Amino acid sequence: MNIHKPVIYQLFPRLFGNKNTAPVINGSRNKNGCGKFNDITNKALQEIKKLSITHVWYTGIIEHAIVEAYPEAGIPHGNPLVIKGKAGSPYAIKDYYDVNPDLAENVNHRMQEFQDLIDRTHQNTMKVIIDFVPNHLAREYHSDAKPKDISDFGEEDDSSVGFSTRNNFYYLPHEHLHLSDEIRSHFSQIVYYEYPAKATGNDQFTSSPQINDWYETVKLNYGIDYQNNHSLHFDPIPNTWIKMKDILIYWAEKGVDGFRCDMAEMVPVEFWHWVIGEIKLVFPDILFIAEVYNPYLYEAYIKTGKFDYLYDKVGLYDTLKGVIKGQKSAREITQCWQSLNGLDEYMLRFLENHDEQRIASPFFAVNPVKALPAMLLSACLHRGPAMLYSGQEMGESGMEESGYSGSDGRSTIFDYWNLPEHQKWMNNGKFDGELLSDEQKHLQNSYRNILKYTQMPAIAYGEFYDLMWQNTDFKLFNSDKVYAFLRHCKEQKLLIVCNFDSNPQDLHVKIPKHALELIEIPRPIELIFDEIDTKQTLKVSSEGVADHGISIHINAYQYLVFEINY
Template identity: 75%
Template sequence: MSIPKPIIYQLLPRLFGNKNTKPVVDGSRSENGTGKFNDIINTALQEIKKLGITHVWYTGIIEHAIVKAYPDAGIPHGNPLVIKGKAGSPYAIKDYYDVNPDLAEDVDERMQEFQNLVARTHQNDMKVIIDFVPNHLAREYHSDAKPEGISDFGDQDDGSKAFSATNNFYYLPHQQLHLSDEIRNRFPNTDYQEYPAKATGNDQFTAHPQLNDWYETVKLNYGVDYQNGHSAHFDPIPDTWLKMKDILLFWAKKEIDGFRCDMAEMVPVEFWQWVIGEIKSAFPDILFIAEVYNPYLYETYIKNGKFDYLYDKVGLYDTLKGVIRGERAARDISQCWQSLNNLDEYMLRFLENHDEQRIASPYFASDPIKALPGMMLSLCMHRGPVMIYSGQEFAETGMEISGYSGSDGRSTIFDYWNLPEHQKWMNDGRFDGELLSDRQKKLQTAYHDILKYAQLPAIVFGEFYDIMWQNTDSNIFNSDKVYAFLRHTVNQKLLVICNFDDHTQHLQVKIPTHALETMKIQRPLELCFVNKQSNAEHRLTCEEASEKGLSLNVSGYQYLLFEIRN
């Protein structure tokens, strides 16, 4: 049965299952260990499911470049000059047709171990999402697992041409790749040769990529000549398109339920329109989620690109982060939905992912309790999905110096490392939370309490109504710190109030007459506001609700959810 509102749990198996509590900075795989597919056991999945999760996004599944590999299994070591960290970036793909061998107990059985994880996830009534990385791949890309009859990227390229619609890569003819001194000085006794040089993944058409570039990756060519007016060459269908279609079908046939598409906006929308149509003709229920940051492209990538959902990063995430940090007013949240032009239901909401700073870090909120009203708002504001990141519910800080990653408030994706707070819940593979502090248990319970509202009919299917325009009197409603809205269907009407302040807010919350009419509540009637958390009731007439307002106290960093009955 399909789930109306996806609730996604993102995890990196490399970090999730690692039981080493004392990793060393810049440690190797043998020193620091790594989580495995087999560490994600039924008990772990059952506990994740209890949160209300419907989809698990397994990050770092497809084989990416790593420094020390498995030559005995036919997987050669990687060159550290073009790999970020010893464990490598999950977004520098080395073989689109294989899985990360680090995640297998038995490297020769790595694909079967992954497929067993997919089966376990399905058995626990959750769906599986993996990354699809279409814009770039590792400089040392080579597929030793590709199906018979499929050629590798670049095998048929003409490297003497900067651009050709039949090439898979972009070239800098007659130029040798020259990595910056900052990169080369990390490994002074190592050399890396690339001739002719290829364009770098973050659209750097230079033979001299810098440390802050995606220097470990090569940009893929989808038929757009970036250096000549972005001219498009899509007829005949470019070879890169065909290769990527084959890759998506390969994984879809392994019962993957969805793809989170990395940096989708760096790939032409015409490709997405074509390939998503092709994949969905064979697998109609498969999800495509796009990492897109440019709001001007949202409508194009939804309506033309055929994506199911897009990241809501530069809108709601950035706004909520500012509100949680006390840098923006809660009323600014209204601008988020107003700017989306009715695309709200397509937006994936989150407060953490692998790219963003952890809530509990000093770069975000320090105290994870401060984000709870933002989590409630993210879940309830519209019909689209919501996501949490493994460790978010246990206050991971991401402040450890792990190796390639510094102390920046992000859990490393480049190093062999652990999640120290998550490990307290994992408890050496028992997943019983015995080592969690009382504060962490309270936080975990708070996330459970929020996510349990995800499948309420008005949250899944209902319309949204922002009541901030009626609540502008600062004497009775502090719009700097409080945000309130309605969700409604014919049969269910909800009022949500979120307090982003550390103090209790004493409020008079007015329900506009227009909102009552929109919800088809006939006047004059007595309304009953039932608190979904405590079952306490507040009764007042329609006129009192619109003119005087509902008198409430909302505790610091908390929310209230009422069902309105008449």
């Protein structure tokens, strides 16, 4: 059987390649610098590959609204009233058929530079994922790169009606757009005109979006009449569906291997069923990953929507964050997989991404070492993909105040900025880690060790068995701070123990007779537990491990992976 567990490295090119070590708050592109496609060199990709990475998710690729012009390329200034930050949000798309000009050394050759990056990634035996943003687009959207036979979004709309299946946007007839005083106060001399007003991206059907709304975006119309009992109008196929299919094919033809679909649950599952089916007829191996937060929608978006994977944010991520912070018991991890009702293999697991707070921030763990057992668990709990966010393995804290983004524990996606800890690994483009501290080198090596497990047979395609139900005697097993489970296939059987506590633990881990039978270990027989990293070997009879447990010492914030032999 082929080993095929995806391991994704999320990388934000604007930050990843920026070598400026002294950016200023609200700094311009020229002042603060900006990473480029060409900064993601073969050497960088080779080092990323050492983390057992199979896919690189390049975030912020498709052209989005930015403030500063590129007059030499015919790209005008953007209106800062409807752009968040100087660099803009990568989720306010300005042209679905182009790439962000900020990421190019030669703006007029920007698409070729991205094509070269795709080719470099493939040459380093990794696949390429980009964002697909289907729910909304920038208020100043205009495509100058689209094929000539395709009309632009809104170009053929009847703006005199609020809803029509032939329209790409939702309109508020006879109303002007009124941005709030809080938004306009930052740019008192600038005006923005929109008539009639369009609905805002976060389903706000008002002409007066507020600062906490996605006011810089416009909601796209997929055939749901939100203001008339959410009635569905999918036959004939709405115009927006057809436009989006063309866009997905355009990028797939360039060699993109997968799409992380932004806020997929805000787009009807019927569209996904249709479009993913259509795309996979031509590109059968292409991946579709859904950003979905409502667990009640998981089954529909997998079985009807045909997604390959969904975010596991409100389940495992939120639980692990609580366990790391001492706010939840490790026992609650069991509830995560139980609540999925067999959908585990479809869940994308992570501890960081561009939306969430950095592990090393004071909002999360402060000390990134505390999260290592959680990362091991996240990567190895089931067959679904694991993900790492660039800078996580160096302990980025995201605590710099950069401009639009404050000191909130997130690396900004709105400003021209840098990743200071990542820069130590990048070492001015050498990607040799020479500037990392000993602690950071240890952290990076820990991530390499953790992620190497993902390609072991038992983890990549084996089954899962939770041991927590058998280990309920608190005197023998601290189930508030420790989680234990098995991963097994015909070729390999693993016992995994994770300690989330700041104190070492002396445990007796029981493996029930039912589990021994299920993983096809004969009884009675002597079992040998070989710990893969520390090389310690423990021996116990199959009857003993079921009745009394295997005696294990585990250090603070440690994980142990034992291969079971007999």
